[in-house]
Structures are given as C-alpha cells and as structure tokens.
Amino acid sequence: MVGFILTATPVFCQISPGKLSKAHASMEGISSCTSCHELGAKISEAKCLDCHKQLKARITLSKGYHVSKEIKGKECITCHSEHHGVNFDLNRFDEKKFNHTLTGYELKGAHKKVENCAKCHFEDHIADIKLKQNKSTFLGLDPKCISCHEDYHQKTLANDCAKCHNFEQFKPASLFKHSSTDFPLTGSHANVDCIKCHKTDIKNGKNSNSLLIFLSKIVLLAIKIHMVANLVSIVHHVIM
Numbered sequence: 001m002v003g004f005i006l007t008a009t010p011v012f013c014q015i016s017p018g019k020l021s022k023a024h025a026s027m028e029g030i031s032s033c034t035s036c037h038e039l040g041a042k043i044s045e046a047k048c049l050d051c052h053k054q055l056k057a058r059i060t061l062s063k064g065y066h067v068s069k070e071i072k073g074k075e076c077i078t079c080h081s082e083h084h085g086v087n088f089d090l091n092r093f094d095e096k097k098f099n100h101t102l103t104g105y106e107l108k109g110a111h112k113k114v115e116n117c118a119k120c121h122f123e124d125h126i127a128d129i130k131l132k133q134n135k136s137t138f139l140g141l142d143p144k145c146i147s148c149h150e151d152y153h154q155k156t157l158a159n160d161c162a163k164c165h166n167f168e169q170f171k172p173a174s175l176f177k178h179s180s181t182d183f184p185l186t187g188s189h190a191n192v193d194c195i196k197c198h199k200t201d202i203k204n205g206k207n208s209n210s211l212l213i214f215l216s217k218i219v220l221l222a223i224k225i226h227m228v229a230n231l232v233s234i235v236h237h238v239i240m
C-alpha cells in the first residue's frame with residue numbers, strides 16, 4: 001500500500017491535463033501540483049481556501065455569496081475548473097443575471113439601478129490592503145453607507161445615514177422625524193422654515209453646493225433657553 005502511494009504520486013504529477021489560468025500561472029510546474037491537489041488527483045477545498053484567506057474568513061463567518069443556497073453542497077470545481085489554458089476565465093458568471101440578494105445584501109432603490117458593478121466594487125470602497133490590489137474581486141465592501149457616500153453633513157449629524165435616509169433619494173430625508181429629536185416642532189414652530197433655525201453654511205471648501213449645517217449644541221441651548229424664557233414670561237403673564 002505504501003509502495004503504491006510512493007509510485008502513484010510522481011506518475012500523477014507528470015500528467016498535467018493543461019495550462020493553468022492566468023490567475024494561477026505562478027503555480028505552473030510539478031512542484032506546485034499539491035498546492036491544489038491532495039496526493040492523488042483529488043482537489044482539496046481546504047487548500048484553495050488556505051490561499052484565499054479573505055474568502056475563507058467570509059465563509060467562516062457564514063457571510064457572503066459563498067455560503068448562499070446557490071453554492072451550498074457544491075464542489076468548488078463545479079464553477080471553477082482548471083487546466084483549460086492561460087486565458088480561461090476561472091470566474092465564468094453572468095453579472096447581468098447575478099442575484100445580489102444571495103450575498104446577504106439586497107440592492108434596493110437607487111442601488112438597484114446601478115448598472116455597473118464596479119461603481120460599488122472598486123478599490124476606493126475597500127479597506128483591506130491586499131484586496132484593494134485585486135482588480136476583479138467582489139469581496140471587501142462594507143455595507144455602512146459612509147463607506148461609499150460622502151458625509152454631506154460634515155460630522156454635524158450621526159454617521160448612521162440610514163437613520164434618516166432611505167435608498168431612494170437623499171432629499172427629502174424621508175426617515176427623519178423632527179418629533180424624535182430633543183426639540184419637537186410643536187405649535188407655531190411647526191410651520192417655521194428649517195433655515196430659520198438651521199443656518200446654511202459652506203464647510204471644508206465644499207462650495208459647489210451649499211450644505212445644510214445644523215447649529216452647534218451651544219446655539220441650540222440658547223434657543224431652548226430663549227424658549228423657556230418665553231414660556232416663563234407667558235406663565236408669568238397668565239398668573240399675574
């Protein structure tokens with residue numbers, strides 16, 4: 001039995017069925033067969049994932065497309081074959097028909113209308129330094145709005161854009177309700193123009209469009225004191 005393995009291994013290694021794809025070309029040659037193959041011909045999923053660490057990390061977290069129902073139970077080679085020459089595309093799939101919901105992140109509203117995947121999937125939106133250099137990767141995006149959208153409010157409002165904005169359009173801020181701030185607009189305030197209490201400003205050299213900047217806490221405190229003062233004077237008036 002031992003004798004069989006010793007002779008079987010070199011025999012296997014001599015008969016590569018064809019050139020490897022461009023992405024794996026550096027593994028050409030008999031010293032690298034076992035980067036992907038177990039002794040004998042079998043492909044080792046674990047070996048693929050030893051190299052593809054970022055994908056492995058996603059799978060370990062049970063996140064992303066490679067843990068979706070479309071992939072579960074299938075061998076890697078069902079979709080990623082090899083030895084078909086340098087120009088063979090290891091990643092044959094139709095981007096136009098790709099069901100993004102399988103990644104665990106549904107494209108909604110304006111995101112559904114983005115035709116070019118690369119508008120989201122490109123290096124500027126990727127934090128991982130290794131992945132940044134991989135021009136064809138779909139890994140590495142962070143679903144937080146701020147990872148792709150500029151902070152229009154220049155840190156004057158919460159980072160969590162989704163608290164106030166949906167995926168359709170930024171204006172109006174359809175999820176924002178003044179009634180859930182510390183300063184609900186009641187009575188005569190309900191009809192006051194936003195701009196009366198919130199000044200428009202230009203910040204950080206952004207002068208192409210004016211930004212709606214919300215007042216500092218100190219100014220807001222002043223407004224509140226002014227209101228309390230008004231209230232006190234009204235109460236005073238009523239009592240006297």
Ligand code: HEC
Binds near residue numbers: 012036041077080
């Ligand atoms: C980058 C990974 C990789 C490397 C390196 C690699 N192979 Fe493969 N090999 C594959 C994959 C993937 C398949 C499966 C192709 C398929 O079935 O579509 C395969 C299939 C084979 C098969 C056919 C096995 C079968 O069950 O039909 C042989 C033989 C083979 N490889 C030999 C070699 C030899 C010899 C080397 C080294 C010179 C080598 N391979 C290097 C990935 C690799």
Ligand code: HEC
Binds near residue numbers: 023027035051091
């Ligand atoms: C020794 C490391 C190594 C091993 C082992 C390895 N790969 Fe790769 N693979 C790479 C590198 C490097 C690239 C180029 C892109 C990158 O930097 O990730 C790549 C690219 C790919 C791509 C993307 C190709 C593209 O055009 O975007 C797929 C799919 C892939 N490998 C699948 C596999 C599978 C399946 C196996 C196991 C049979 C495997 N790899 C084994 C290093 C490896």
Ligand code: HEC
Binds near residue numbers: 114
């Ligand atoms: C509006 C932005 C946006 C567009 C457009 C977009 N994606 Fe994504 N995609 C994301 C985000 C964000 C994630 C990460 C989701 C997560 O981490 O849960 C992601 C994840 C993925 C993943 C999963 C990566 C993993 O971890 O397994 C794949 C695959 C993918 N996208 C493919 C595509 C393809 C193909 C297209 C074009 C048809 C596309 N995406 C268009 C934002 C986008």
Ligand code: HEC
Binds near residue numbers: 077
């Ligand atoms: C049902 C088909 C299918 C199976 C099975 C499958 N993949 Fe993939 N794989 C894809 C598609 C489609 C993409 C392109 C979208 C993406 O990057 O997630 C991809 C992308 C990749 C990439 C490039 C990731 C990136 O975006 O940088 C690697 C590496 C990879 N697969 C390895 C594997 C390994 C290892 C296995 C087995 C554990 C496997 N795949 C199983 C379809 C498949």
Ligand code: HEC
Binds near residue numbers: 120141168
């Ligand atoms: C991975 C990158 C990415 C992430 C994360 C992301 N977006 Fe987007 N978003 C885009 C791209 C790209 C567009 C299209 C812009 C274009 O076509 O110029 C877009 C468009 C929009 C639009 C349409 C208005 C406009 O500026 O075109 C809204 C509204 C929007 N996103 C809201 C959100 C919200 C809310 C979140 C977080 C919950 C979010 N986005 C997360 C990339 C992203």
Ligand code: HEC
Binds near residue numbers: 157
């Ligand atoms: C507390 C609520 C709140 C949060 C959090 C918030 N916004 Fe806004 N945003 C608003 C309000 C209110 C407006 C003004 C809408 C209007 O003019 O009707 C606005 C306006 C905008 C506009 C201008 C739309 C236009 O065309 O004039 C953009 C772009 C925008 N927000 C992006 C963001 C981004 C990106 C984030 C996260 C970094 C974010 N917002 C966080 C409330 C919020």
Ligand code: HEC
Binds near residue numbers: 157158176178183214
């Ligand atoms: C009468 C004065 C007044 C008017 C009018 C007013 N606001 Fe405010 N607004 C305030 C005060 C005071 C606060 C601070 C509440 C707090 O500290 O939570 C505030 C807070 C906010 C915040 C910040 C919420 C947060 O989570 O930090 C936003 C966004 C906002 N207002 C948007 C608007 C918009 C849009 C309009 C017009 C529809 C408007 N406001 C009209 C006084 C006003």
